[in-house]
Amino acid sequence: MKLAMPRITFWRVIFAAIMLSGVAASYVRITAGLAGSTNLSDEFPWGIWVGFDVLCGVGLAAGGFTLAAIVHIFNLEEYKPVVRPAILTAFLGYMLVVVALMFDLGRPWRIWHPLIMWNPRSVMFEVGWCVTLYTTVLFLEFFPLVLERFKLTRAHKVLKGVMPLIIVAGVILSTLHQSSLGSLYLIMKGKLHPLWYTPLMPLMFYISAIAVGLGMTIFESWHSAKAFGRQLEWPLIQKLSRMLAVVLSLYVVMRLFDVTQRGAWGYLEQPGWESKLFMLEMAMFIVPALLLFREKTRQNPTGLYLTVVVFLLGFVTNRLNVSLTGMEASSGVTYIPKWTEVAVTFSIIAAGFAIFRLAAQHLPVFEAAGHETPAAGGGSRAGLAAVNATGD
Amino acid sequence: MARAILYDSVLCVGCRQCEGTCSERWKLPYDEKIAAEEKTSAHKLTAVRTHGERFSRKLCMHCLDPACVSVCPVAAFKKTEAGPVVYLEDRCMGCRYCMTACPFQVPSYTWSEILAPKVTKCDMCSDRLKEPTRCSEVCPTESTITGEREELIAKARERIKESPGSYYPAIYGIEEAGGTSVLMLSAAPFDQIGFSKSIPKENLPQTTWAALQHIPNIVVSGSALMGGIYWLNNRKEEVARAEGEGGEGVKS
Numbered sequence: 204m205k206l207a208m209p210r211i212t213f214w215r216v217i218f219a220a221i222m223l224s225g226v227a228a229s230y231v232r233i234t235a236g237l238a239g240s241t242n243l244s245d246e247f248p249w250g251i252w253v254g255f256d257v258l259c260g261v262g263l264a265a266g267g268f269t270l271a272a273i274v275h276i277f278n279l280e281e282y283k284p285v286v287r288p289a290i291l292t293a294f295l296g297y298m299l300v301v302v303a304l305m306f307d308l309g310r311p312w313r314i315w316h317p318l319i320m321w322n323p324r325s326v327m328f329e330v331g332w333c334v335t336l337y338t339t340v341l342f343l344e345f346f347p348l349v350l351e352r353f354k355l356t357r358a359h360k361v362l363k364g365v366m367p368l369i370i371v372a373g374v375i376l377s378t379l380h381q382s383s384l385g386s387l388y389l390i391m392k393g394k395l396h397p398l399w400y401t402p403l404m405p406l407m408f409y410i411s412a413i414a415v416g417l418g419m420t421i422f423e424s425w426h427s428a429k430a431f432g433r434q435l436e437w438p439l440i441q442k443l444s445r446m447l448a449v450v451l452s453l454y455v456v457m458r459l460f461d462v463t464q465r466g467a468w469g470y471l472e473q474p475g476w477e478s479k480l481f482m483l484e485m486a487m488f489i490v491p492a493l494l495l496f497r498e499k500t501r502q503n504p505t506g507l508y509l510t511v512v513v514f515l516l517g518f519v520t521n522r523l524n525v526s527l528t529g530m531e532a533s534s535g536v537t538y539i540p541k542w543t544e545v546a547v548t549f550s551i552i553a554a555g556f557a558i559f560r561l562a563a564q565h566l567p568v569f570e571a572a573g574h575e576t577p578a579a580g581g582g583s584r585a586g587l588a589a590v591n592a593t594g595d
Numbered sequence: 596m597a598r599a600i601l602y603d604s605v606l607c608v609g610c611r612q613c614e615g616t617c618s619e620r621w622k623l624p625y626d627e628k629i630a631a632e633e634k635t636s637a638h639k640l641t642a643v644r645t646h647g648e649r650f651s652r653k654l655c656m657h658c659l660d661p662a663c664v665s666v667c668p669v670a671a672f673k674k675t676e677a678g679p680v681v682y683l684e685d686r687c688m689g690c691r692y693c694m695t696a697c698p699f700q701v702p703s704y705t706w707s708e709i710l711a712p713k714v715t716k717c718d719m720c721s722d723r724l725k726e727p728t729r730c731s732e733v734c735p736t737e738s739t740i741t742g743e744r745e746e747l748i749a750k751a752r753e754r755i756k757e758s759p760g761s762y763y764p765a766i767y768g769i770e771e772a773g774g775t776s777v778l779m780l781s782a783a784p785f786d787q788i789g790f791s792k793s794i795p796k797e798n799l800p801q802t803t804w805a806a807l808q809h810i811p812n813i814v815v816s817g818s819a820l821m822g823g824i825y826w827l828n829n830r831k832e833e834v835a836r837a838e839g840e841g842g843e844g845v846k847s
Contacts, residue, residue: 238707245636245703248694276821278828309689309704309712313669316688320669326803327668327692329810367825375817379810386806390662390696393793405806530695533793 218553225550228543232306240306240543247530247538254526255548256303258384259519260296261334262412266423267293267341268377269416275370284436285443287348287568288427289420294341295558297334299551306547326386333380340373348566382409388525396529397467398481403457404525410454415518417447421511425504427563441501444511448495451514455492458485480520480528487517598678598719599744600728601751602652603780604788605761606738609643609650613730613739617641620720620729637703640717641730644789649781651788652739654730655680655701655717656768657776658799663693663702665800671714678744678776679719687713698772698794719776744776751780773798 209215232240243250266289273279274286305311317331343362350359385408388395401407421440428435462468471478491514494500500510527538540548562568611630618625623638633644634653641654657680664672664680671686672693682702689712694702702714720728727741734740740747748766755762767779771794779785786792 234709236707236709237704237712241706243706245694246700248691248704272821276825276828278825278832307690309691310687311689313688316669316686320671320686322665322667322670324665324800324804324807325668325670325692326807327666327690329807331668371818371821371825374821375814378813378817382806386803387692389802389806390666390799392795392797392799392802393698393791394695402802402805533791534700 218557221546221549221553224542224546225553228546228550229306231543232547237309240541242538242541242544244536244538246534246536249526249530250538251523251527251540251544251548252303252307254523255519256307256551257300258522258526260300260303260551261381261384262408262415262518262522263419263515264293264296264300265377265381265412265416266419267296267344267416268337268374268381269413270420271344271370272374275367276374282439282443284569285420285424285439288423288563289416290341290344291348291559291562291566291568292419292423294338294345295555295562297338297341299555300334301338303547303551326383326389330380330383330387333376333383337373337376337380340369340376343369344373348568352566377412378409381412382406384408391530394530394533395525396470396477396532397465398462398470398477399525399529401461401465403461407454407458407461410450410457411518411521414447414450414454415515417443417450418511418515418518421447421507422515425508425511427569430560431563431569433569435504437504440504440507444495444501444507447511447514448492451488451492451495455485455488458488475532477528477532480524484517484520484524487513487520491517597676597744597776598724598728599657599742599747599776599778600654600719600731601740601742601747601778601780603738603740603751603754604649604651605754605780605782606736607643607650607652608736608738609645610735611643612733612735613641613652614639614643616729616733617717620722621715635701635703635716637705637715640703640715646788649783649788651779651781651790652730653701653789654777655719656699656772657717657719658772659774659776660798660800662696662698662772662799665803666692666696668692675721677721677724679721680716680776681718681721682714682716684713689713696799698799699791744778747778751778754780770796772796773801 228240237243241250241252270282270286270289274282301314304314308314317328318335322328344366347359347362347366350356350362382405385404385406388400388404389402392400421443424436424440427433471481491510494506494510500506531538614630615625617640618629618638621640623640629639632639633642635642641652644651644653657674657678659674661672661674661680664670664674667687668690669686669688671683672680673683674680689704691704691714693714694700694704702716704714705712720726726732728739731739731741740750742750748769751766755764755766761782763781763783763785765785767781767785767790768775768777773796779790781788781790
């Protein structure tokens with residue numbers, strides 16, 4: 204084993220810059236508190252650390268339970284090649300959400316308080332419990348990879364025996380907290396803008412999480428194919444994209460129906476950012492939904508990839524609209540994140556890419572690729588080339 | 596005996612003595628500069644606001660079924676039987692859900708505190724329940740008074756009836772957010788003296804409960820459904836395997 208100086212590439216420089224800014228921002232957070240490191244205020248107490256890092260982070264990690272249900276409960280074995288990367292992403296995603304929470308909480312060392320100081324009427328209490336339990340479930344779902352890697356066959360067998368229970372628990376826990384992230388906003392009646400406030404928020408958050416779980420799986424497969432020079436599981440991806448088309452359309456129809464039913468279309472005529480960002484969000488759901496129904500889009504890898512990316516960005520826009528855009532008018536202030544908030548957020552995303560890359564290199568994540576565990580000894584070009592792939 | 600406060604904007608002369616005594620109770624600094632800040636914050640738990648010739652007070656409304664109490668994941672807020680909504684700092688981890696959820700935008704945060712940031716808000720002088728609140732005590736015009744909620748509502752109605760010319764005919768706090776322990780009277784519509792018109796008239800924790808109550812159902816029927824599907828699929832496979840093994844038939 205020789206340690207070689209990693210080659211300097213454009214994306215590695217960007218990655219290093221992001222991580223450095225994150226270190227600087229962490230220093231500011233620790234030494235200057237929330238006042239010094241955020242633009243939050245009494246009027247606007249939740250910023251991008253909640254709106255992006257938590258709401259989007261948990262959502263984008265939904266592939267873990269979506270694929271686990273498809274493969275292990277509905278027994279659609281053909282999807283097996285993509286279930287492991289999905290669970291890995293989910294596990295990483297939840298760990299990173301916890302990291303983000305450590306930045307956002309006023310007293311992060313009390314993060315365990317909800318486990319012993321109960322308030323069953325609180326959605327946040329329920330989310331706290333579900334996320335804790337589900338992160339444990341994800342660890343157990345992910346652990347066989349580690350056991351396999353170190354050839355611990357007996358432990359592997361034992362864990363496999365109880366896996367069905369773990370999988371079912373994972374799907375239930377995900378159903379609960381993915382929808383509950385929407386329920387968090389139910390109490391903000393009169394505060395959250397009517398273009399987004401609906402009693403159906405829990406259901407909307409849940410269905411869009413399933414869609415984004417499918418979308419993220421396609422996104423990952425495409426990237427890992429590029430990064431590791433593997434073959435894209437193309438027939439699988441096409442099938443997943445057909446599933447995505449159905450779930451996404453269901454979501455869009457429900458959303459349109461809901462806005463109509465509540466008579467909220469009139470708010471589009473009011474001046475302000477709300478109507479523009481609502482239109483943008485809707486377009487980023489509707490256009491991909493329509494494109495995914497076209498045979499032509501689904502047959503073109505690049506076209507399909509770009510369509511999915513637009514939808515994923517639409518999902519992020521939706522969560523940011525609920526947590527930021529929709530809350531601004533009633534708050535009476537304008538919130539623009541401080542550089543430190545942005546730096547922490549970007550560092551968390553970059554760390555996610557890097558850790559995924561490392562895990563994929565050293566653990567049998569892509570099992571169906573013929574069990575050649577890619578670079579078991581760290582042979583292939585090490586480093587952070589996953590970030591490379593995003594450049595395409 | 597549940598304590599309540601009635602604030603009558605018509606009687607208020609804007610002397611700000613309520614602010615001063617409140618700051619003293621919390622050991623917060625109070626000077627002319629702070630007096631001029633017309634909003635509540637971590638260093639000013641009640642604020643007198645000027646609207647032309649009229650005044651209004653901002654303080655915690657002490658809802659009957661408070662949003663902050665229901666949303667707090669660690670039960671750091673409590674609606675006491677005596678009336679006040681109190682904050683238990685030792686439990687708080689600083690998620691600030693109480694702040695986003697409060698319909699009246701009341702709780703403040705000590706943002707610049709590094710090691711022990713906390714939520715601050717009026718606690719209706721829960722430390723001395725036998726005497727009236729400090730702000731009632733110092734008020735020279737009796738525009739703020741302490742009493743029983745029902746008794747204060749009756750008193751407020753009487754005032755409106757006696758001089759209908761001076762009062763806007765409504766009491767703020769009877770229905771707002773499902774009812775509050777702090778009640779307001781005004782000469783003008785309440786939105787003209789700084790009170791939001793968009794406060795829902797319903798009990799807010801109920802909006803959340805409408806979703807949360809389904810959890811046991813989701814857990815039970817979800818597990819049964821998925822367990823069933825899993826069992827069926829596995830059974831199918833077993834049958835197929837057994838049949839494939841040479842027509843021995845399926846035992847059991």
